Amino acid sequence: MKGHLFHSRRNQVRLVRRRGELVIRKEYRDEETLLTEQRTLLLLHSRGVDSIPRVLWRKGRCLYLNYLPGENYAELADAAETDAQIPLSAAMKALCDWIARYHAMTGCLRGDVNLRNFLYDGMICRSVDFEEPLISGPVEEDLGPILAFLLTYLPALTPSKLAAGEAFLRQAAVHGTDMEALESAYLRELDAMYLRRGPDSLPILSKAKDAFRRIRP
Incomplete structure (x- = not known):
């Protein structure tokens, strides 16, 4: 499963191993979309929304998110x-x-x-x-x-x-x-x-x- 490329029309989404665990690396075409998703996920978690990705860290044009099964x-x-x-x-x-x-x-x-x-x-x-x-x-x-x-x-x-x-x-x-x-x-x-x-x-x-x-x- 490591290295699996997920379907995305606009960005590159891949399952990778980082810091000893499997995580989602999402590479964005533009800074604005990255910032929008980062802010939205943080806001939704603050409101108690569950079963959505959690932002682990950012590097360049990539967000690293926890892997969700299903x-x-x-x-x-x-x-x-x-x-x-x-x-x-x-x-x-x-x-x-x-x-x-x-x-x-x-x-x-x-x-x-x-x-x-x-x-x-x-x-x-x-x-x-x-x-x-x-x-x-x-x-x-x-x-x-x-x-x-x-x-x-x-x-x-x-x-x-x-x-x-x-x-x-x-x-x-x-x-x-x-x-x-x-x-x-x-x-x-x-x-x-x-x-x-x-x-x-x-x-x-x-x-x-x-x-x-x-x-x-």
Whole structure:
């Protein structure tokens, strides 16, 4: 595992051995992004947010962070398509719980809710990549896009993803989530996906819009 390069669109993230332990070395393209993530992680820890990276030290354009175990949710959803033993529904419930706790502690949006930014180890959800400045906002604005990512990752709208999406919404209801606001955020994210992915995505995104009402508790 040492030397493993993690997926990142903007920075180089690698598992390395330093000072006798395995840690994450994250090399940033620019100073501003490094400082934003460093400040955000320190602030979130001060507010009691758990299951996120801890800044160990800085060297040049690199932050060294403690390693968090678990498989990212994008890979988990993909694996669940061929392995019925993968607990995708349980994982999505844990993710919903994490987002609910995060909002209760911070009142801020998680922001970048790409499923690769969440990890699941079979029991606990953790979150990584805090490169965007914190802004306030309701929990539904995070939950809606998370559901949109889950259902539209290829292969999209499969039975395992729909079942996991339903479990996610049921857990959101347990936390008192406004389902109308969640649906609105979900639909806005689908519209944003169309702009990013282009006309070829329209058939899947249209079906995804209809899917919400089928899995809503």
